[in-house]
Amino acid sequence: MLRVAYLDHTAKWSGGEVALYNLLTNMDSTVHPLVILAEEGPLAEKLREKGIDVRVILLNDKTRNRNRNKLDMHLFVSVLEFFQYGLKIGKLLKKEKVSCVHTNSLKSAIYGAIAAKSAMIPLVWHIRDNIAEPYLRPVIAKFIRIMAKLLPNGIIANSKSTMSSLHLSEAQSVKTLVAYSSYNGPIGSMLEASNRKQFVILLVGRLDEWKGQHVLLDAAKRFKQQPEVRFWLAGDALFGNDGYKKRLQQFIEDHGLTNVMMLGHVEHIQSLMQQADLLVHTSIMPEPFGQVIVEGMANGLPVIASDLGGPREIVVPHVTGLLIQPGQPELLSEAIQWMIDHPEERRHMGEMGMTRVREHFLIESTVKRITEFYPMVIREQKVQ
Template sequence: MSASDPMRVLHVTHTAQPGGAELALARLLTQPHPWRATLHGPSHGTAFDQLSDQEVPQARDLPALPTGGTRSRAPLLAARYLAGLRDAAQVLRRSPLFREADLVHANTAPAAIICALADRTRRRPLVAHLRGPLTVESLGPIGLPAFRALAVRRADGLIANSRFTLASVPRSTRFPAHRTVIQSPSGITDRIRQPRIRAEVRAVGMVGRLQHWKGQHVFLRAFAAALRGTGVRAYLCGAPLFGEAAYETWLRELAGELGIGEQVTFLGHVDDLTGFLDSIDILVHASLGPEPLGQTVLQGLARALPVVASEGGGPGEWIRSGSNGILVRPGDPDALAAVLRTLVGSPRLRHDLATAAAGTPGLLSDAECVDRHAEFFATVHRAAVTGPAR
């Protein structure tokens, strides 16, 4: 790469399903970026289909990893998962995109393991993206030791999506000298500065993959306790992934059992997320534990919505409870129901929360996220060329 040429960055993803990490990467690459981006991942999934219009060359031939393999304690599934990582590394090693890259960006922990296996000779700098805390609960009994033993030792740089995520790295862990926290692109292109609050609440919404850990069942129980039989509707925006269709079936049954079946709409995946957010009056985030980042929370704040979120993790870095949003105990439908009753009954409180949300400091647009990534990629590449610091 000459001084005048843009850096060639290969982005590696272990899945193309439209999960939070994958959508964040897709948003990053659909924005104008100063590096020459390429993408290598598996074929199954739609998260990166839009990149075909962005002139981002893609190789979509990585083998798919077994669903649940990283968290499984079943020896057979664990063996299949490890074999899948090895096979993916072999495919990546032979890829022209990999050989031609000036820097490799692994979008997730499994992708970082694949990249480390593919380039043990350290021919090109590697940036590993940590999208969740470095714990057994997040990465699983297989993923955690594999990430520590392979990706940690090989990586030249680390990006974490929140201070909470970065703080989960044990002090004894030997990590790259180049570490940073960068907010994931959340689809924020512009922010609402003057909130639009209706006198009556008509719609309460939740955005996120339909997954038990995301807490949609907690939201439904709280909504039923607070708003059953009223004119308020609940909207669930998101679809199940990775073999989680049974959870959606149970949620639909639960809505009927709670007597709110006629008040709840399952929207599935929604492309126009900004339009959806602008159509609701209250946004709920109900994860059962600390969320690594909480893209939904950032999106709601940027659109000047009253936001109710589970306390802890990334959302706690953005919400000052009672000021620009409200934090509730995770997994507590009674606490969430009490907040919903209060918000529905108080236009003034909704207005105050939305006004403060509109002024939340530090929220980055997707274009600003691109700038932060570009600066970090350049820093890591420069250090690797002159002699990587660790």
């Protein structure tokens, strides 16, 4: 049995943390997990409820919440705090006889490297973000790419798109694995679309400009004369991004979009999806993966998604949904209208989406691939 330490700088219930929870709660007996978080929060609580060993070693809030693209004098203070924090974690790793470190975020990748090196154990980076503009400033992206070639013994990425953004050469000694943030739940919708009087279009995701909720609102203007067509936005602003939320609310008010509902944070997304007819995904930047797309397909929803990044690896055009150019409300409204006008094709897309989830995106497959990856990384370090 391998004792693997999982590091994350946040305990918020966000995409990467949900994926980590799904991984750990489906882990087989070959791995004994130790989760080390830099704050208390929903992730810590939910993992403890499942009997998983969670330790919280607090990291200064200013450093932990620091904007990834900010370059100022406090950067040097943050680097020093990361170094000291990493050494503190390294002592715990030695005490717990950890075999391997698995980091789950970019910040934990940095202090996790310090911890792993000080404990002299292998390091695996799990990269869940696109290491490129505009998500990262060019200098930050370049720094991470350089560190990716020097620090970890292994790198897991949540999509081929994310892995390619690291610009790793095949000649590099670091071992790599693409492991999708897979689905963990039942497959199939419990409600029949024929029983609904409305056609519900659902967008799920935190409110952030790069997620493109404004694109959907612009498209919704074109359906004001079709009262049966409704638009639901599930998700709230995170990390102090209330300004974008207010802009969306103002747009709805200015244009009289009575066909739009902003639902805020929704705890049980699956029940919401079972009330919808179509899932849309409107990111205007490359999405690292697109977990919500997989969830929608698992619930029998056809999908319209931006033709960028991870969604290209999930959606099969004209089979499980449609891929369209991002940031174009006209194209989005045309795609939505096509879905409304073609109920039989839409139903078939939903069925094919469920089949695709069963074949490619179940959590058991991801767990198997990652647990088989750890021994490879450990053996490689011993050889070196």
